[in-house]
Amino acid sequence: MAANPVPPTPNPNENLVRVFDTEQESEALVVKALLESAGIDSKISGIDMVQSVLPIGGTIILVREEDEPAAHQLLEDYHRSPAQEAAEEAVFDAAAETAEYSTRPSGDRSIEDLRAEK
Numbered sequence: 803m804a805a806n807p808v809p810p811t812p813n814p815n816e817n818l819v820r821v822f823d824t825e826q827e828s829e830a831l832v833v834k835a836l837l838e839s840a841g842i843d844s845k846i847s848g849i850d851m852v853q854s855v856l857p858i859g860g861t862i863i864l865v866r867e868e869d870e871p872a873a874h875q876l877l878e879d880y881h882r883s884p885a886q887e888a889a890e891e892a893v894f895d896a897a898a899e900t901a902e903y904s905t906r907p908s909g910d911r912s913i914e915d916l917r918a919e920k
Contacts (some may be wrong), residue, residue, distance in 0.1 A: 818864040821873045830861040842869045
């Protein structure tokens with residue numbers, strides 16, 4: 803019976819950078835899972851700071867410094883709004899409609915071309 807491997811976390815002696823923060827622990831867990839699914843090791847850390855005037859709390863996600871660009875790109879894609887996705891899809895669809903799809907070299911004639919000559 804094989805045990806599920808525990809995903810590695812970044813070594814605390816490595817340079818870790820903050821890539822995400824939230825007040826919702828559940829959102830932090832989703833983002834951590836998203837990063838791990840892309841092969842990016844991450845660490846969740848609490849930033850609870852008790853103050854008498856304005857209590858600050860929340861959760862941050864840290865990744866290795868060398869993983870920071872990939873993590874930011876992944877999170878940018880995660881945070882795209884449905885309107886942004888629809889706009890990108892519309893541009894893609896418009897480009898696909900105007901694209902020419904032909905597997906024939908430009909000098910070859912189709913069967914329709916040959917029939918039209920008769």
